Amino acid sequence: MRIALVMLLGCLALGAEAQERPLALVGATLYPIEGPPIENATLLVQDGKIRALGRDLRLPRNADVRDVSGRVILPGLVDTHSHIGQVAGADASGPIQPEVRALDSINVRHSGLAKARAGGITTVNVMPGSGHLLSGQTVYLKLRRGNGVEDLAIRDGDGRIAGGIKMANGTNPMRASPFPGTRGKSAALMRARLVAAEEYCAKLADPKLAADKKPARDLGSEALCDALAGRRLVHHHTHRHDDVLTVLRLAEEFGLRVVLHHVSEAGLVANEIAAAGVPASIIHVDSPGGKLEAMNLLPDNGRRLEAAGALVAYHSDDPVTDSRLFLRSGAMGVRFGLDRETALAALTLHGARMLDLADRVGSLAVGKDADFVVLDGDPLSVYTRVLETWVEGEKVFDLASPEDALFATGGYGAGRDTVAEQVIQLEGAL
Amino acid sequence: MTRRTLLLAALLFGPAAAAQDLAVLADRVHTQAGTAIENGVVLVQGGKITHVGPQGSVTLPEGIRQLRAAQVTPGLVDARSAVGLSGYLNQKHDQDQLETSAPIQPQLRALDAYNARERLVEWLRGLGVTTVHTGHGPGALVSGQTIIVKTRGNTVEQALVRSPAMLASHLGPGAFGAESKSPGTRAKQIAMLRQQLIKADEYRRKAAEAKDGAEPARDLELETLVEVLERRLPMLVTAYREQDIRSALRLAQEFDIRIVLDGAAEAYLALDAIRAAGVPVLLHPTMARQFGEMENASFTTARVLHEAGIPFALQSGFEGYVPKTRVVLWEAAVAAAYGLPFDAALGSITLGAARILGVDDRVGSLERGKDGDLVLFDGDPFEYTSRVLAVVIEGEVVSETPL
Structure with missing residues (x-):
């Protein structure tokens, strides 16, 4: 009986979704990202998708029309590198652990998610932490309101939970054995593991090899096969310019599809990065140093990468920088010479490309997911606030709501997991 | 001059040597002593502030180095x-x-x-x-x-x-x-x-x-x-x-x-x-x-x-x-x-x-008699995208790299 009831509710919910009333947000300045801003325009949303946008749209008769005159609407922000949700990956037992999945650690009630929504972030690559050559599989999330990580996970065309692989080099993974002690050893360990994975993947794929001769299933090698085949992107922590070049070398040798992350000295090898066609997800932090590999952090990395023709995005690396101030990263890029258009793309579409999600998110375009942010002013001004954040046509953050506002500004209780009432409501909703 | 006396001279006069008299002109001067002055000027002489007021309220000494900015604040x-x-x-x-x-x-x-x-x-x-x-x-x-x-x-x-x-x-x-x-x-x-x-x-x-x-x-x-x-x-x-x-x-x-x-x-x-x-x-x-x-x-x-x-x-x-x-x-x-x-x-x-x-x-403020410490901006000092154009400490221009 209970199962039947759940199924019935499921059908009703689906039915309701299929016939959802269109929502028209009217009067705002839209930043489509792919194209110049459109003033006094309308965004039409239905069934979680963008149905139309522009000036003088003919609205469906049953549309729910909301006046948002004077507001600014951006696509939902895409954060290519974050550690929200109490994520954890590899443990201290070894430097290379591709079998470990970030998705098995995420607490969706963690305040970090509420704060990211308050910052306008709708799509996020949640990564295991640092300190390893390979610290595990990352998970791409939509910041929907949900009860477990499956509710938030983005799925690929085959219905599998989408994500990448997190790697690192430089001083980050160096420690006592079995971890590497030098850069040369770091590269050698990683290459040896990839060579072994190549052999494993080749045996699996070999049609001449009998089933009983196939290697035993190995979770780590499986994940590496995905990376070697380009089905799983490698998100590579790297800072110093020579470490960047080592990543490019590794990517070329093994045919890995790589995104560079942090890239403190990107500006010194911007031409090499651009020539390799490898994108760079960079971070703005307020001063150089703090660790050896960031000692020569260039505040104008964004400008230098753009000038060289490399694809550049920003990430929060939350908690290194606060998700609620993610727009600030792009604005600080502009302060140090990046142009405004690129800065806004670096917070949205460019990040989507770096996660292979640009067909679904990252810009305001017909057919894309209705992920957007409503602002009260210039996206790159310090004085501008995120008023609302929407994911797939659902409002997931509203500054006018006291509970949401607590997470937006901080205050007593904002550091805890989502407040108890919301937890109870979510569980009651099942 | 021996190497040692040179070194001594450098120690004694090093930082002061670069100090000079300055006139800083800005569309808005945030003095922190009363309201901001539109089209203001701050004179720094001998490392100290000698005048703060609207442009035209003082005759600039001939040949004085002039710095211009959209907005100026105290150091x-x-x-x-x-x-x-x-x-x-x-x-x-x-x-x-x-x-x-x-x-x-x-x-x-x-x-x-x-x-x-x-x-x-x-x-x-x-x-x-x-x-x-x-x-x-x-x-x-x-x-x-x-x-x-x-x-x-x-x-x-x-x-x-x-x-x-x-x-x-x-x-x-x-x-x-x-x-x-x-x-x-x-x-x-x-x-x-x-x-x-x-x-x-x-x-x-x-x-x-x-x-x-x-x-x-x-x-x-x-x-x-x-x-x-x-x-x-x-x-x-x-x-x-x-x-x-x-x-x-x-x-x-x-x-x-x-x-x-x-x-x-x-x-x-x-x-x-x-x-x-x-x-x-x-x-x-x-x-x-x-x-x-x-x-x-x-x-x-x-x-x-x-x-x-x-x-x-x-x-x-x-x-x-x-x-x-x-x-x-x-x-x-x-x-x-x-x-x-x-x-x-x-x-x-x-x-x-x-x-x-x-x-x-x-x-802490731009007032006559205080140290000639100023910051020059190309816009609202708090805007993410504004830049610091120059920084002055006791009449010495210590930074002219826009940041």
């Missing part, structure tokens, strides 16, 4: 930092802000550890910070002394404004001892502090009552605490949680000492008590990470303190990781964005900070 005052002691590399050899061999070490002088040429000092200077209150950091019950410096000079002596400035103390888990070492609880911290202040009081009494030649042996630790008891040296008490804030106020009342609250993330829960005690607050950086002891911090606390009429300043604080230092200009900007009025936000990193540090006779 920024960072109310609490560890730069110069806590270096940018963040390696053991450049971290002098915390000595962990004992929980109470008031005898440690920042003067003996400050590196005037540290990269982070240069970084702050380029972003408009001309005066810094820096020194021993958080992490110990009493970690040592602090100093106030200008962000220039080749040596600490050239940079120095005041030494010692305050005595740094820290309440709460961040200053617990390692493993089984004391202090291991909040209550133990206060017990240890009270006992040590009582010991210093005894030392003071014995010294006062001793006959000539029978004074107690000099004790650098107790001497410093006597300065605290005599109210000549304020105690800077880092306290994030509400109960730690109240413990600090209780301690100040018991010993009738001057304290300045530092960090104070939950100050909004103790506004009446802080105001009644007349204690100023050096608030944590607005963008400080809101977890651990700061899990209840808020972007709006600066505004709340302002509205409560409690004297406060913003600070860059101590950072153990990246960014190795914060920048008060950007911290004040975010406070302004979350409701702190512009002049109060600017005041929290200029005159308000100078007042709490007791150096407002020299810095």
